[in-house]
Amino acid sequence: MKTNNKEVVQTMMLTNGSEKSRSFDLNAITRAMSFGFLMSLTTAFVLPTLATAGDGHDHGAKEVVLVKAQDDSHDHAAEQTAHDDSHDHDAEEVKPKDDGHGHGAEEAEEDVHGIELTAAQLSLAKIEVAQLSEQTFSLEDVATATIVVDRDRTVTIAPQVDVRVLKRNVVPGQEVKKGDVLLTLGGVAVAQAQADYINAAAEWSRVKRMSASAVSASRRLQAQVDAELKRATLEAMKMTPAQIKALANAPETIGSYQLIAPISGRVQQDIALLGQIVPAGTALMQLTDESHLWVEAELTPAQAEKVSIGSKTVVKVGDKSMEGTIIGRSHELDSVTRTEQILVAFENAGHVLHAGQFAELYLPDASKGGVILPDSALTRSSDGHWQVFIEGAEGFEALEVEVVERQRGMNLVRGLAKDTKVVISGAFFLASEQAKSGFDIHNH
Numbered sequence: 001m002k003t004n005n006k007e008v009v010q011t012m013m014l015t016n017g018s019e020k021s022r023s024f025d026l027n028a029i030t031r032a033m034s035f036g037f038l039m040s041l042t043t044a045f046v047l048p049t050l051a052t053a054g055d056g057h058d059h060g061a062k063e064v065v066l067v068k069a070q071d072d073s074h075d076h077a078a079e080q081t082a083h084d085d086s087h088d089h090d091a092e093e094v095k096p097k098d099d100g101h102g103h104g105a106e107e108a109e110e111d112v113h114g115i116e117l118t119a120a121q122l123s124l125a126k127i128e129v130a131q132l133s134e135q136t137f138s139l140e141d142v143a144t145a146t147i148v149v150d151r152d153r154t155v156t157i158a159p160q161v162d163v164r165v166l167k168r169n170v171v172p173g174q175e176v177k178k179g180d181v182l183l184t185l186g187g188v189a190v191a192q193a194q195a196d197y198i199n200a201a202a203e204w205s206r207v208k209r210m211s212a213s214a215v216s217a218s219r220r221l222q223a224q225v226d227a228e229l230k231r232a233t234l235e236a237m238k239m240t241p242a243q244i245k246a247l248a249n250a251p252e253t254i255g256s257y258q259l260i261a262p263i264s265g266r267v268q269q270d271i272a273l274l275g276q277i278v279p280a281g282t283a284l285m286q287l288t289d290e291s292h293l294w295v296e297a298e299l300t301p302a303q304a305e306k307v308s309i310g311s312k313t314v315v316k317v318g319d320k321s322m323e324g325t326i327i328g329r330s331h332e333l334d335s336v337t338r339t340e341q342i343l344v345a346f347e348n349a350g351h352v353l354h355a356g357q358f359a360e361l362y363l364p365d366a367s368k369g370g371v372i373l374p375d376s377a378l379t380r381s382s383d384g385h386w387q388v389f390i391e392g393a394e395g396f397e398a399l400e401v402e403v404v405e406r407q408r409g410m411n412l413v414r415g416l417a418k419d420t421k422v423v424i425s426g427a428f429f430l431a432s433e434q435a436k437s438g439f440d441i442h443n444h
Contacts, residue, residue: 014057072282115433116395127264127426129391130420132324141306145359146298147317150345153289155262157182159237161280165272166256172270176261176287183272183284185237186256193237194247194254197230201248238262265289266351290351295324297361298339304329306363307342314372315346316410317353321374321424322346324361339388362410370404370414377424378403378411379431388413389430391421398428 030372089380093240117127167184170176198271207220234244239257247253263286272284295315299307315324326348333340362372372386378401381387386403389396400417416422421432 027042038257041153057217059387081241091217092227095316108141108392114432115318115389117433122426127429128424129314129421141303141363143297143299143303143361143363145295145315145344147353147355148294148296149268149288149355149359150292150294153263153265153292155265155287156283157238157259157262157285158281158283159238159259161193161233161259162277163237163280163284164190164277165274165284168272168274169258170267170270172267172285174267176264176267178261178264180261182261182267183259184256185259187277187368189280190237190257191255193230193233194257195251197227197234197244198248198251198254200227200230203227234273259284261287263287263289273380288355290348290354293346293348293355294327295344295346295352295359295361297342298334298342299335299342299363300339300393301333303363304340304342311364313344313364315344316360316374316408317357318361319374319376320352320411321372321410322348358382360408370412371422373413373422374424375409377413377422377427382435387431388416389414389423389427391423396423398434 002064035268081119159321163185164187165183166186169181169183176182177354188251189431200223203224207215210220231244234247235241237257238259240260243257243260246309247257247311267285268288269283269286271282278284292308311326313324313326315322323342326342327345328343330341379388380388381400385400387398390399399415401413403411403413406413
C-alpha cells in the first residue's frame with residue numbers, strides 16, 4: 001500500500017513537473033510574441049518619423065527604412081509610405097525649381113515668349129523691321145550714286161496754252177492726294193480755248209441729230225473732228241473730263257479753271273507766282289510719289305560686267321540701308337568719266353530719303369553670300385557672340401549670326417533664314433530689354 005502511495009506521489013510530481021514545464025514554455029512563447037508585437041509597433045510608428053527627419057531629401061535613409069520594415073514583420077504600410085515618397089521626389093525633380101520668389105515660372109515663360117513691346121515703345125525706341133532675302137554682295141565693291149525721282153511715278157504739270165496764275169492752293173513740299181486743287185488758272189488764251197470748245201461741241205451735237213440725207217458725210221466728219229480737237233486743247237490745259245463736261249453745260253463759267261492733282265505725291269519744282277502769265281509749255285510744278293525712288297550710279301566697265309537687269313543690290317544713305325533692284329543699264333560709256341550709268345529702284349518707306357541725296361551702292365558678287373545689315377542691327381549676346389533680333393509671332397527674339405565682313409558701318413551677315421524679318425534699327429533697346437528680363441536679383 002505504501003508502495004502504491006509512493007508511486008502515486010511520484011506520478012503526481014511528474015505530472016506537476018510536466019505541467020510546469022509546459023506552462024513555462026507557453027509563457028516564453030507568449031513573451032516572445034509580445035516582444036515581437038511591441039517591436040512591430042515601434043517600427044511602424046518610430047521609424048517613419050526618423051525617415052522623414054532632416055532635409056527631406058535623404059534617399060539613403062529611405063532605403064534603410066524599407067529594409068528595416070521588411071525585417072520587422074513585413075510592415076507593408078511602411079513600404080508603401082517609402083515607395084510613395086520616392087515617386088513624389090521624382091515628380092519634384094521634373095518640375096522647374098522655384099527659389100521661393102516665383103522665378104522658376106518666370107524663367108519658363110521667358111524661354112517660350114519673345115520680347116513684346118507696345119506701339120508706344122516701338123515708336124520711342126525707333127524700331128524698324130525689314131524683310132531681307134539672302135543675296136550675294138561685296139562690301140569692297142562699292143559705287144557712289146545719287147538718288148533721283150522715280151520717273152514712272154513723277155508728273156510734270158505744264159499747260160499747253162498761256163495761263164495766268166489766279167490763286168495758289170498748295171505750298172512747295174506739301175503732300176497732296178489725287179484730286180486735290182493745286183492752282184486756279186485763267187487768262188485770255190484760256191477763255192478763248194474754252195469758248196472754241198463750247199461752239200464746236202454745240203455744232204457737233206446739232207449735226208449728229210441731222211439725217212444722212214440732210215448733211216453730207218464730209219460735213220458730219222468735219223464737225224466731229226473740230227469738236228474733238230477743241231476738247232484735246234482743253235485736256236492739254238490739264239482740265240479733267242468732268243470739268244470739260246461741266247463747261248459745255250455752263251458756258252458762263254469760261255475764263256478760269258482749277259488745276260487738279262493727277263496723282264498723289266509731293267509738290268516739287270513749284271514756280272507759280274500769283275498774277276504771273278506763264279507761257280505755254282512751261283512747267284508750273286512737279287508732283288512726285290516719294291514712296292519709290294531711283295538711284296543713278298556710275299560704274300566702271302569692270303563693275304558693270306558684274307550686274308544684270310533684275311539682280312539685287314544694297315543702297316546705303318548715311319546710317320540707312322535698303323535693298324534695291326537693278327532696272328536699267330545705259331550700255332554706253334560717258335566720254336569724260338568713262339563710266340556706264342545704271343538705274344536701281346527701291347522702296348522708300350516713310351519717305352525718309354529724298355531726291356538729290358548721295359548714296360553708296362553695294363554691287364553683287366557671286367563669290368560671296370549673305371545679308372547686308374547696318375551696325376544698328378547688330379548687338380552682342382551674353383556670351384559675346386554677334387546677334388540680331390527677328391520679329392516673330394511671339395515678339396522679338398534674339399538670334400546669333402555670323403558676321404563675315406565689316407566695312408563702313410555695313411556688315412555681311414550669314415545665318416538668317418530666307419525672308420526673315422530683321423530689326424535694322426533699335427536693336428540696342430531690345431538688347432537692353434533682353435538683359436533686364438534675364439537679370440535675377442536673387443542670384444547671389
